[in-house]
Amino acid sequence: MAANKRHYVSFMLDTIKAHMKPGERGLVVCKKILFDDEYVPNWGQGDPRFDDPTNYTERYGWDIEGRKLCATHWGAGIGSNSWRDADVVFLFDQFHLPKTIAVATVQGLRGHRANEGDLASMTTIRSKVPGVQIISSGHSLRWLKQIALRGRGRSYDANGVCGKQRLVVSCDPKAFLGCVELLFPSAKVRVVAAAAGGKTTLAASLIQVLSRPDLPAKVSAAEVGRLIERRWGDVSTRVLTPEFIRSLQAIGWRYVQVRGRGGSYFERMPDELSLAA
16 A cells, blocks of 8 residues: 555654764665556655666765655665675665575475475465575575675785675564574674554564663563563563574573572673673
């Protein structure tokens, strides 16, 4: 719907202003439909500047209050060096391989007929089967890694050191943080709160609370529960999944389970303490 697209682009603009300074250069990656319908850049449909796409896809012709931007969409851009001077890369949403293509890929790689393998075990196109899940996830992670490093992160000096680049990712925080160490080893991650009125999961709320810089190095689980307005004993078993534990590690925390007096707690990992000192 047009209203949803306008709302989403408005959210994108607010995010760009919040994480990019005037005078910097940035790359925005979003859904192709926003390009097709001329919502990105936010010039208004029919604006003559859309007649020369290279203006906003290669020459930083999209200006937001002094912020110089290029834009591309998921499904394009791998291999491009056009944005290697971008200080910030914004990834809005993720690139998802259509389920039918993922199924066909798995069948082809394994040499299976239509009545064999994962396809044969599926009752509907929504059925979750291991091979298809692996292909779909791997495809998304490949695109995320490739597109994230289109800015200064792909420019290297004579000593083999890459340029300094910020990456701003807008997607499911739990899913992203669960694989961030795999994609970007040793990267320092900061999670910001969802927009007012936006829906969020318990795990995402916990990650947002523990990303606050004013928290001490050790916080009781009971106190963390109070901060998300839930009793920790009522939600702990639902939240403490392997994926959530990986998310904690990505932001420099770990969970320590303690029975009896004092109770369980969250604490910053040693590397994070040394950086904060």
